[in-house]
Amino acid sequence: MEVLSALGSGFLVALTPLNLAMILFGCFTGTLIGALPGIGPINGVAILMPIAYALNFPPETALILLTGVYYGAEYGGRVSSILLNVPGDAGAVMTTLDGNPMARQGKAAEALALSCWSSFIGGTTAIILLTLIGPLLAKLAIAFGPAEYVALMVFAFATLASMVGTSAVKTLIGATIGLMIATVGVDSGTGVNRFTFGSPNLFDGIDFLVVVIGLFGISELFTLLHEEGGEFLGATKLGRSTLKMADLLALKWTIVRSSLVGFIIGVLPGTGASVASAVTYGMEQRIAGASGRFGEGDPRGLAAPEAANNASAGGSLVPMLTLGVPGSGTTAILLGVLLLFNIQPGPLLFTQQPDLAWGLIASMYIGNVALLVINLPLVGIFARLIMLPKAYLIPVIAVLTFIGVFSVSGSTFDLYMMLALGVLGFLLRKLNVSLAPVILGVVLGEIFEDNLRRALSISGGDWKVLFETPATILLWVLAVLILFLPSLLGRFGRRKVEDTETAAD
Amino acid sequence: MSDRVFAVVLLLLAAGYAWVAWQIEVPFQYEPLGPKPWPLLLAALLAVCALVVLVRPGREPGWPRGVEMRRSLLLLLLLVLYALLFQPLGYMITTFVVCAGLAFMLGAGLLYALGFGLLVAVPGFFLFTDVLKLNLPWGEVFR
Incomplete structure (x- = not known):
């Protein structure tokens, strides 16, 4: 009951005209960004983040807008996957496998409608679970001290290393680079300068905004320039096929299973849509056995990853809102937005900032319905918009990144820093180091170090404090277990993931 | 390697x-x-x-070469110049050059590229500064 009344007050926040407008705007823009080939949720949120910040919105409005872009983009990713056979983002890679064959068999409209409903069910399931589990987890986590947080961070990075990207070592390298970026600036504990090289521009550290825009916005420009497929891509015609209710009902267990698994993977720190969709695709393939025509347009192969990647978006908000540890690369950026507003994410968020936490959750119920309503009839428009030529897309993104950084910091130094980080990001992507761990490192770096130092201050320098309470021991055990999980998951289509780029999501 | x-x-x-x-x-x-x-x-x-x-190195990534390489370097050069001149020349002039130049380089027709650059530069400026209230440079040369 407590949950229902809290959710009710959340709806009052989400239904104010400004917030409602931002939900709709975020969902629409997100779908559009997701539908553009190559630009995924993380890039979309990264490019729009500073603008949302510079507009002087209250924090809940900015967060509602950016979260709308996030799950809108998870929705939109399917459009180019199905019609162009080019995934709109990393989380939509698995959607191409059966989505595009369906389209080529003349069932494009049916495939789009099916993926839309799967996305809706996946997304809604995740929000319901978030509503139920979030406050409980937050209550548990209130008892967390510095030692527990250290163990939690180790667990988060262990999850990342074992599940994201093509190689565990490279994921760790990415995370370490992120943690190193976070050490630049004045040390909060002692006031000593670290890695500033005497430059006043670096005393406050490298601005989170600049890191995000550089790594994701600028590097995206170079990646778009290099993507295969050329300027013009051949889109499959929509056709006139329709989705029958009976076909959707036949898939109900596939969708339910994939939603649940997607949600759980989303909750795990650091792993998002690309892992969720790959795991559920493999899972459905196994369950279907010989009856499956996976890869040739099996509707189950389309419904599973779409339900999963939307469910994972909801799931990844759970650790962000309750623990202050992001569940995916994109939620790492959202977490950074909270920090920009001087809001300390963590277990107290639900009690200290109920308008923000519950307003955000309520906005996602509305957003999911809005996405369904936007997507079913307007899919034809999105199908045409994905043909936007790169010749115009690349300059627009370039201008948005400059506006984003300059309008917030007003400094030319930050523009150079952004470009340097962009080149770094592009090189890392080319070398198969995914960028999500880097951004997680940047966001978590200070919290990680602070908690470690605080834990050791409490114990007077005794490292045993990190392994003493039941919660810390549990987290350490989980961290070790998860490092061995890939060998277990090897049976579930991990190979498929390795062929494609499990980049940031 | x-x-x-x-x-x-x-x-x-x-x-x-x-x-x-x-x-x-x-x-x-x-x-x-x-x-x-x-x-x-x-x-x-x-x-x-x-x-x-x-x-244990991984497999070799596909680095850009030839036209692709030249394009990326040109893009980088344009972006560095954009950053360098953003404040002195202001948003409008630099954005026009960057947008029109990039669009033309990437295969848009000359007139389309110029029109597109103009659109993002001038109405874009007033959209961002007046409507959205963002802080963008007028340019020191205009003072």
Whole structure:
């Protein structure tokens, strides 16, 4: 009951005209960004983040807008996957496998409608679970001290290393680079300068905004320039096929299973849509056995990853809102937005900032319905918009990144820093180091170090404090277990993931 | 090969980072750990990871070459100039040149590219500054 009344007050926040407008705007823009080939949720949120910040919105409005872009983009990713056979983002890679064959068999409209409903069910399931589990987890986590947080961070990075990207070592390298970026600036504990090289521009550290825009916005420009497929891509015609209710009902267990698994993977720190969709695709393939025509347009192969990647978006908000540890690369950026507003994410968020936490959750119920309503009839428009030529897309993104950084910091130094980080990001992507761990490192770096130092201050320098309470021991055990999980998951289509780029999501 | 070069660069980075961290002087400190060990720990972690990559490099990525390489360098050059001139010349002039230039380079027709650049530069400026109230440079040359 407590949950229902809290959710009710959340709806009052989400239904104010400004917030409602931002939900709709975020969902629409997100779908559009997701539908553009190559630009995924993380890039979309990264490019729009500073603008949302510079507009002087209250924090809940900015967060509602950016979260709308996030799950809108998870929705939109399917459009180019199905019609162009080019995934709109990393989380939509698995959607191409059966989505595009369906389209080529003349069932494009049916495939789009099916993926839309799967996305809706996946997304809604995740929000319901978030509503139920979030406050409980937050209550548990209130008892967390510095030692527990250290163990939690180790667990988060262990999850990342074992599940994201093509190689565990490279994921760790990415995370370490992120943690190193976070050490630049004045040390909060002692006031000593670290890695500033005497430059006043670096005393406050490298601005989170600049890191995000550089790594994701600028590097995206170079990646778009290099993507295969050329300027013009051949889109499959929509056709006139329709989705029958009976076909959707036949898939109900596939969708339910994939939603649940997607949600759980989303909750795990650091792993998002690309892992969720790959795991559920493999899972459905196994369950279907010989009856499956996976890869040739099996509707189950389309419904599973779409339900999963939307469910994972909801799931990844759970650790962000309750623990202050992001569940995916994109939620790492959202977490950074909270920090920009001087809001300390963590277990107290639900009690200290109920308008923000519950307003955000309520906005996602509305957003999911809005996405369904936007997507079913307007899919034809999105199908045409994905043909936007790169010749115009690349300059627009370039201008948005400059506006984003300059309008917030007003400094030319930050523009150079952004470009340097962009080149770094592009090189890392080319070398198969995914960028999500880097951004997680940047966001978590200070919290990680602070908690470690605080834990050791409490114990007077005794490292045993990190392994003493039941919660810390549990987290350490989980961290070790998860490092061995890939060998277990090897049976579930991990190979498929390795062929494609499990980049940031 | 690329991975090996990458690993060596990372090793150098780890070494340089550790060296700078070693120089940190702490005048007074009330806690057991202080600001030095954490960076040193990170440097060690990076060095170990780099050694693993050095011993077991992955497959070679497809680096841009030929036209692609020239295009990326041109893009980078344009972006650096954009950053350099953004404040002195202002948003409108620089954005016009960058948008029109990039669009033309990427295959848009000349007139389309110019029109597009003009659209983003002038109405774009007033949209961002007047409607959205964002802070963008007019340009020092206009003062």
